[in-house]
Amino acid sequence: MSLSEPELISLRRELHQIPEIGMEEYETQALLLQTIKKMPQTWLEIKTWKTAILVHVIGQNHNYTIGYRTDIDALPVTEATGLPYTSKHPGKMHACGHDIHMTVAIGVLSYFAEHQPTTNLTFIFQPAEENASGGKQLYDAGILDQWMPDEIYGLHDNPQLPAGVIGCCQGTLFAGTCEIHAHFIGKSGHAAFPQDANDMVVAGATFVTQIQTIVSRNIDPIQSGVVTLGHFSAGTIGNVIAGSAQIDGTIRALTQKNNLKIQQRVRKIAEAIAAGFECQLELDLHQGGYYPVENNPETTSAFIKYMKNTPGITFQETNPAMTGEDFGYLLAKIPGTMFWLGVDSPYSLHSEHMAPKEEAIQKGVAAITGFILQRQTEIN
Missing domain, CATH: 3.40.630.10 (Zn peptidases)
Known part of the structure; x- marks a missing residue:
């Protein structure tokens, strides 16, 4: 039975x-x-x-x-x-x-x-x-x-x-997702001598603010997309310039075409910030099977x-x-x-x-x- x-x-x-x-x-x-x-x-x-x-x-x-x-x-x-x-x-x-x-x-x-x-x-x-x-x-x-x-x-x-x-x-019933893992690597130093360091709090903060334009200025408003950065870690104490910043987040989009488009924009923004701040970038955009x-x-x-x-x-x-x-x-x-x-x-x-x-x-x-x-x- x-x-x-x-x-x-x-x-x-x-x-x-x-x-x-x-x-x-x-x-x-x-x-x-x-x-x-x-x-x-x-x-x-x-x-x-x-x-x-x-x-x-x-x-x-x-x-x-x-x-x-x-x-x-x-x-x-x-x-x-x-x-x-x-x-x-x-x-x-x-x-x-x-x-x-x-x-x-x-x-x-x-x-x-x-x-x-x-x-x-x-x-x-x-x-x-x-x-x-x-x-x-x-x-x-x-x-x-x-x-x-x-x-x-x-x-x-x-x-x-x-x-x-x-x-x-x-x-589409569920969105496709993609993890964002961005690591900006500069040079730490004393807060009193910023000219001798490369501040990754500033680089990371620039990345966070620039990311906010991706959906609003690159995705058709009739369609949907989300970029959320849920983790930002940099520095150890207030009077030391942070030499690195780790930022993690997620991309969500209702089509694979838009998911890939958002990934492309995240990558270009991250690379441009790394170039502008003369720092190193380790970027992992991981979608896996989450189409x-x-x-x-x-x-x-x-x-x-x-x-x-x-x-x-x-x-x-x-x-x-x-x-x-x-x-x-x-x-x-x-x-x-x-x-x-x-x-x-x-x-x-x-x-x-x-x-x-x-x-x-x-x-x-x-x-x-x-x-x-x-x-x-x-x-x-």
């Missing part, structure tokens, strides 16, 4: 207690494998790569494959929910709801382990979404090649939506149509968000759709108080299972 709602909730609570940082999800992988191997194995093929798990469900028609991806890692956050099934790993928590993501995926997989699909299905339990572009690593390693999906789907829980509500939109999550028009139209017109499902059109997700890399390679699953929490994603409502799990399983069944009839 497919896993029941109480069984799914029990699994979610087990997963919630063993959060692990990306590429270290050993207990999580073991629990997921244990659960999957209890299902009927008639149509299942399983393989692992590092801490990832791929499950291929052999369909009646072998000519097409639908993919479904879930992330499995957690965050370096100390849990403060007070729940009886709180994290057993100090300083780590499923504060982004990946325990919900995994449980929904297991619920959908358990149905198709019992009911052979008409097309092939590939379930991807992916590590390191939060910290190391796990989707890009997995794809680039070729681990998907044997069971490559023709189209792919994935969800993210949303604390602002009522439990079980499905949210989605055409176009914009750009939903495919065809798969998203089919998805939204099903969710809008199926009794028992509540659908809500959503706006793009500036949060990042490495599912964007997979969508740059494979047509597909990412969507929201409402979990109705007063606390935001990544909060130490984040506590999703578990009634969303079964609603999510039912909606996704129904959609895959419908999608298979359209493909065949």
